[in-house]
Amino acid sequence: MSVENPASDNDCESGKVNGNKSEHVNGIHNGYSSSDKHKSSHKSSSKDKHRDKDRDHKSSSKHSSSSRDKDRDKHSSSKNNSSSHKSSSKDKERSDKKEHSDREHSSKDKDRSEKEKHRSDKDKHRDKDRSDKERHKSSSDEKKSSSSKDKNREHKSSSKDKDHKSRDKDRDREKDKHRSDKDKYRSDKDRHSSSKDKHRSSKSKDKSNDEKNKYNSELQDIPSVKDEPMQIEDEKEIKHENLDESNDGYAAGVNTTASSCDYSLSQFKDEPLSELPLDDESEEEIPLSDRKSNKRRMASESEEDIPLLQRKKSKKKVKKESYDDYDDEEEEKPKVKKKKTEKTKPSKIKSEPEEDVSPTKRKKKQDDDQEVWKWWEEEKKDDGTKWKFLEHKGPVFAPAYEPLPPNVRFRYDGKEMRLSQDAEEVAGFYARMLDHDYTTKSIFNTNFFTDWRKVMTHEEAKIIKDLSKCDFKEMHAYFQAQSEKNRNKSKEEKAAIKAKNEEIQKEYGFCTIDGHKEKIGNFRIEPPGLFRGRGEHPKMGMLKKRVMPEDVLINCSKDGKVPKPPPGHKWKEVRHDNTVTWLASWTENVQGQAKYVMLNPSSKLKGEKDWQKYETARKLHKCIDKIRETYRADWKSKEMRVRQRAVALYFIDRLALRAGNEKDDDQADTVGCCSLRIEHIELHKEKDGKEFVVVFDFLGKDSIRYYNEVPVEKRVFKNLEIFMENKRDNDDLFDRLNTQTLNEHLKDLMPGLTAKVFRTYNASITLQRQLDELTDGDVSIPEKILAYNRANRAVAVLCNHQRAVPKGHSKSMEALKEKIQGKRDQVDEAEEDLRQATKAAKRGSVKEKLACDKKKKALERLKEQLKKLELQETDRDENKTIALGTSKLNYLDPRISVAWCKKHGVPIEKIYNKTQRDKFRWAIDMAGPDYVF
DNA sequence: CGGATGACTTGACAGAATTACG
DNA sequence: CGTAATTCTGTCAAGTCATCCG
Secondary structure (H helix, E strand, C coil): CCCCCHHHHHHHHHHHHHHHHHHHHHHHHHHHHHHHHHHCCCCCCCCHHHEEEEEEEEHHHHHHHHCCCCCCCCCHHHHHHHHHHCCCHHHHHHHHHHHHHHHHHHHHHHHHHHHHHHHHHHHHHCHHHHHHHHHHHHCCCCCHHHHHHHHHHHHHHHHCCCCCCHHHHHHHHHHHHHHHHHHHHHHHHHHHHHCCCCCCCCCCCCCCCCCCCCCCCCCCCCCCCCCCCCCCHHHHHHHHHHHHCHHHHHHHCCCCCCCCCCCCHHHHHHHHHCCCCCCCHHHCCCCHHHHEEEEEHHHHHCCCCCHHHHHHHHHHHHEEEECCCCCCHHHHHHHHHHHHHCCCCCCCCCCCHHHCCCCCCHHHHHHHHCCCHHHCCCCCCCCCCCCCEEEEECCCCEEEEECCCCCCCCCCHHHHHCCCCHHHHHHHHHCCCCCHHHCCCCCCCCCCCHHHHCCCHHHHHHHHHHHHHHEEHHHHHHHHHHHHHHCCCCCEEEEEEEEHHHHHHHCEEEEEEEEEEEEEECCCCCEECCCCCCCCCCCCCCCCCCCCCHHHHEEECCCCCCCCCCCCCCEEEEECCCCCCEEEEEECCCCHHHHHECCCCCCHHHHHHHHHHHHHHHHHHHHHHHHHHHHHCCCCCHHHHHHHHHHHHHHHHHHCCCCCCCCCCCCCCCCCCCCCCCEEEEEEEECCCEEEEEEEHHHHHHHHCCEEEEEEEHHHHHHHHHCCCCCCCCCCCCCCCCHHHHHHHHHHCCCCCHHHHHHHHHHHHHHHHHHHHCCCCCCCCHHHHHHHHHHHHHHHHHHHEECCCCCCCCHHHHHHHHHHHHHHHHHHHHHHHHHHHCCCCCCCCHHHHHHHHHHHHHHHHHHHHHHHHHHHHHHHHHHHEEECHHHHHCCHHHHHHHHHHHHHHCCCCHCCCCCHHHHHHHHHHHHCCCCHH
């Protein structure tokens, strides 16, 4: 059957990054508003809680067999403990979602504590029937399209939730069975489908039809595919159609001119842009390592001298600026260059030439100088080694435990009880968190209690058997008082502490690597405490033990000084592995994962990697069209796994989803693209006037909810229908796909390509396009910055970078609104005044006319202010749940921002704060105003 | 191969430091 | 000039991806 596809508007909308983006915004907001339903307050009895616990335990027995044999955790009891929650994780997701939506809505909550109450209540109870009812009720309040969908979901779940307990168990059993079935099936299939799947029809390049919106596709229903390879009837026809539409979705992606590779030249940013050669396309493909000759050339060019004087000046200036040592990168660059110039030899020698400066100056300078190793101008060696020489002082350990003063008591069952030091310490961890949400969660409490009992003495353990009989209040109060005291310390005391910290920082915070002093990122070893997983983590509350030197591996040069362990201790091992970048590492006991001490992002090691990351993304830019063509073609593949791969790739590309590795059951249940399950998407042939809408609703990294309603192309939609056929809610959507195979495939498409490159690529390209689009050449700097933030926000929305609504947001919002109202009144007043004045002016004298003009001006000014305030209001509200930092730090090629700043005369520090400038020094230095991604 | 592991990047958030404001 | 609001920084959990290993 063939259908004229009327969805062309969908397509062109999503085709432009812009449209795409706004879609996201809508999606997300809709999603949030739909969650109003959760606001109704739930009360749950403690009985519910217990019952739940019981249930968890019961169902867990089923699972014990499936728990990983691997004994990461030597304590069998804790293992049981954790596995006891596995089975319930699915159920929890639902409550999790609730939690999220609540969070999203908190701004509306007049008061935070109320919200908190909600949360804890929710955690305690999973009495679905009741809560469903409530949700129904409140969901009727909600306006908006999303409501219908939500209601749908509710219905579904409520019916599902009948006979909750047994179903739970069943489900677990089924799941296990299912998994194994699937596995079997998978391997069968794989054996059968040995035929090569290189179906990358290298379709011809019909890129010219960019702006063509005709999407007159004819799609026939694809026969259901299960075990057998699919039959495609009309391959040819499909191909045509495919070609036609192939660019619709990505028109914007296509028409960016090939990016010129100016990074190698852009360090001459002080020169007029007109001189920036942009045509060195040829260099683009040259691997970094081969660029040496260019580098050389550049180096010699850069030797043009800059007068010494100038350098001094800039130094001084820098010094003046108390907080910002680089008031302007522009100043700094000459300095750096000069230094280099003097020496002719890049970097290395840098610090000597400055000896002539006064001590005060020196200090400032130091700060600057140690980072100005311009590694990016050196050639890069690409043997697997990360360093030749590495020397450091080892990590700093957490301070030893200080026992509580005797007047701070712990009580059990009302009776005062002196705890052994270890037990007291751990009790203290819990006491500190008493007013935190965590302590209302039963998993947290159970895990904590189990681990706590392990550190108790025999006698203590004999007595303390019930957490609810423990009274930590005095301890809690004590800790509060302590932090209060710290806050109120006198200036001198604070200064003393600060000085001490600086001392430590100076001694341990730096290492010497290949002749340069570089900052270490985290030289302090994590202190002991209670593990705080995110989302519904089965291990939350477990004791994270104190790390001892005997647990720590040290990595450094053979020929350097080996750091000394603290007196009376020794290192677990000292190794000299220059293929890795860490200085020290240890294994954390809760999850059994390695932790590392590594360098600061401003370091060469990190910066180089970062740069490389963006270069890979730029490379992707060059072949993205081809790749898109390929996966579009693959939607019609005969092979199931190719189709799945192609659809997944489409999601990753278009929605910037994460790859989605498989996870163990002892972690929070979150997913990414490859691990999406049936329950995470809904298909709507038609929704809100759009055709073929896929609704995503799942918890992603950090248990952050991803909600998005996306109109997709018909073929994708049909494929999804096929993928979902005959599957249960908790089956994988892409059952023939995992991240390894996906990445392998990507590697074939382009060397170095992996799933996450798409995220980087799409983020950066979105920023660039948004900047182009939103920046008006001749507006004030604040307005430009606003435009930048908007562009940044578009990216954050794309990547689903969310944050909790800031504390007091609603309050500050109200204040702002009040202010706006005030302004409005003023405007009205001024208008009235003006009217009077005009009247007066009409018949009146020069004087009155003048007055009238004045009034007019005043009015205009007021109006402007009002506009500004209103702008601020929307800005802040839009930003309420969106975090810009992550994308800025990890996804946006800094050179785009730098170029934008230079081009529009915006000082770089308006965009990047100090840390960020440190991290992106390479980009600030190398990108000229004409850099294009 | 496929699961485990190791090494890094990415991410939200809490608390400290600054800045804005009344 | 103290306090509230905002921004910065550090922390550490949670991802990604390559490689190792049986």
